[in-house]
Amino acid sequence: MVIEQTLLEDELGDILEKGLCQAGLTPEALSERADVSAERIRDAIDYRYDFTAPELDRLAHALGMNPRGVQALAANRYPLPVISGLPFCLFPLRAPHGLGTANAYLITDCRGGEGVLFDTGPDAMRLRRAWPARVERVAAVFLTHAETEHTGGLPEVRRLHPAAPVFAPIGAKVNGAAGLTDGARMECAGYVIETLATPGHSEAHNAYLVRARGAPYAAPLLISGDLLFAGSVGGGYFCCKRLREQVARVLRLCPPDTVIAPGHGPLTTIAHERENNPFAT
């Protein structure tokens, strides 16, 4: 199946702001290390920048970031990979969010019928609008974290699919959800779903590594929530450093052909983000 892509979640200003937080630096401290004025760094965070390539390299180096990704974002040329190899159908359920999208995902065996849902989008209307007609039943719902843009559609899902169990990170405030901890492995509707506890964006945040039970060597799917995006990472609202550690862990442990389905922005792969993501080092 051909999956329609969407815009990147972040641009240069966003990744500089996130990089500062992860490095524990102020614009002034970065200015000294990178020999770029603090005023220009602040302007860049406000999306006004005119850095030269050597300046971008110095900024990336001072923030411990991947210069290839920083240069690509600054030039508005961040590449995206071809998505292939999944042994099941993946439906991104996208809702407008700011200038980009908030994404939920539905997986099925391609004949339709029953699916497994990851996050729910912000509300019932957006969910209904994006829902593929051929998927009639939800076997289970897995939530990455409890934020309205990702869980607001849950009451509607429960109303339509009252038998579907709901799983969420331990500590997430979701009534009636069962908590999943790091390493939990579940079999559900023909899929093997492994939980990776990935605190950083929020304290209670999970990513899910999904394989088809009958195709253990095919490309897996990583539902990455607000941990890892194409060309960026989530905001570290709980802890920027923990988020960076979890990004490194996930990039290291997932196979290169893993398809990444992030909470915002387009699909990508582990191999692609290892090479290009500004936060992959």
Ligand SMILES: [Fe+2]
């Ligand atoms: Fe989000």
